[in-house]
Amino acid sequence: MTTLTLSHDEGLLAPSLRRIADEMDRAFDRLLAEPADGRARLYQAMRHAAIGGGKRLRPLLVIAAAELFGVPRPRAFIAGLAVECIHVHSLIHDDLPCMDDDDLRRGKATVHRAFDEATAVLAGDSLHALAFELLADRGLHPDPAVRVELAVSLARSAGASGMAGGQMLDLLPEPSIGDFEAIARLQRLKTGALIGWCLDAGAALGEASEEARRSLRGYARCIGLAFQIADDLLDVEGCEKTAGKRLRKDDAAGKPTFVSLLGAPAARAQAQLLSTQAIDHLADFGARAELLRAVARFTVDRDR
Numbered sequence: 001m002t003t004l005t006l007s008h009d010e011g012l013l014a015p016s017l018r019r020i021a022d023e024m025d026r027a028f029d030r031l032l033a034e035p036a037d038g039r040a041r042l043y044q045a046m047r048h049a050a051i052g053g054g055k056r057l058r059p060l061l062v063i064a065a066a067e068l069f070g071v072p073r074p075r076a077f078i079a080g081l082a083v084e085c086i087h088v089h090s091l092i093h094d095d096l097p098c099m100d101d102d103d104l105r106r107g108k109a110t111v112h113r114a115f116d117e118a119t120a121v122l123a124g125d126s127l128h129a130l131a132f133e134l135l136a137d138r139g140l141h142p143d144p145a146v147r148v149e150l151a152v153s154l155a156r157s158a159g160a161s162g163m164a165g166g167q168m169l170d171l172l173p174e175p176s177i178g179d180f181e182a183i184a185r186l187q188r189l190k191t192g193a194l195i196g197w198c199l200d201a202g203a204a205l206g207e208a209s210e211e212a213r214r215s216l217r218g219y220a221r222c223i224g225l226a227f228q229i230a231d232d233l234l235d236v237e238g239c240e241k242t243a244g245k246r247l248r249k250d251d252a253a254g255k256p257t258f259v260s261l262l263g264a265p266a267a268r269a270q271a272q273l274l275s276t277q278a279i280d281h282l283a284d285f286g287a288r289a290e291l292l293r294a295v296a297r298f299t300v301d302r303d304r
Contacts, residue, residue, distance in 0.1 A: 012291060012294050013295065016064075016291060020059055020060045020080070023077065024080075024081065024084055025052060031130065032046050032050065032051075034047075042119060044115070045114070045119045045123035048115070048123075049092050049124075049127070050088045050127065052108075053107055054106050056084065057295065058083045058084055058087055059077070059081060059084050059198075060080070060291075060295065061195065061198035062198045062199075063080055063202070064292050065199045065200075065203055066202035067202075067291070068203075068292075069203065069205070069206020075139065076205060078134055078135075079140060079201045079202070081134055082134040082154065083131070083198055086127070086163075086194065087194065088127050089125070089131070090194075092112075092124035095110040095120075096117060096121070097112070099171075131154065132155070136151065140205075141205055146205065149204055150201055153197055153204075154201075157193040157197040158193075158194065161189075161193075163189065163191075166188070166190025166191070169189065170190060179256075179261070180261055180262070183257065183258060183261065188221070188225065190228075192225060195220050196217060196224065199216040199219060199220040200217065202216070212284070212285075215281050215282065215285070216281070218278075218281040219278045219292065222277045222281065222296070223295065225274050226272075226278065226296070229259075229270055229300075230271050230299060230300045232267060233268060233271070234302075271299075271300040272300055275300045278296040279293050279297075
């Protein structure tokens, strides 16, 4: 079970994070039961990546947004599980030698280190496929049009117009991403697109009004950027043991970040401003959005 240090909202956010982490682990344990044949190693690799560790913020965002519109938790959980599959897939592939070449993830060996590169690629591919299998499940929503909307929007958020496109920009030579706006665009794709999907998915499941969806998209844009700025700060100031991954790699590689461009104090102030702006987007939801407000504050206060 994941333990996080929270400086705010202990009574609201900490239990929610523990609950979603436990639910995710149980679901992956069930979905990824090892077969008694030659695929066992593939399933072992998928389990290694998907079970245990991680903040599970993306599925929590789906559920918190869905709760605003009275969506039954089991439906929202399926969508949350789908986006977590995509997220874990991206971590497996990002850690490969051809990408970031990392040895540690969530406090344990990366998949290509614990197994091998070919198995890691297949494990990531399989989790990617599982996400869309989940979104096609009737248990997600009785209306097939809603299920199709969520599948199409997740594909866009994960593909070349979203997360994968952002990763491509991140692989380009540093001069091409050397100013604030360029880095912000990169992170809106690489990190923000999937976070945006989480909020929109909750609203879509609840068949929310366009006005409500606009408010949640504004919230998502702000916390997505704040999340990345906080990540950049952690990379410079954090503890590797607590973070569960290698830190200070951007600085070692000479890669421009929000911290290198703005300096740590200004970057921290920008993240706090974005968190406040995210909360402002929730004004019309009243007390129902307290969990989302807590997430916005946690985004910049976290230690991992």
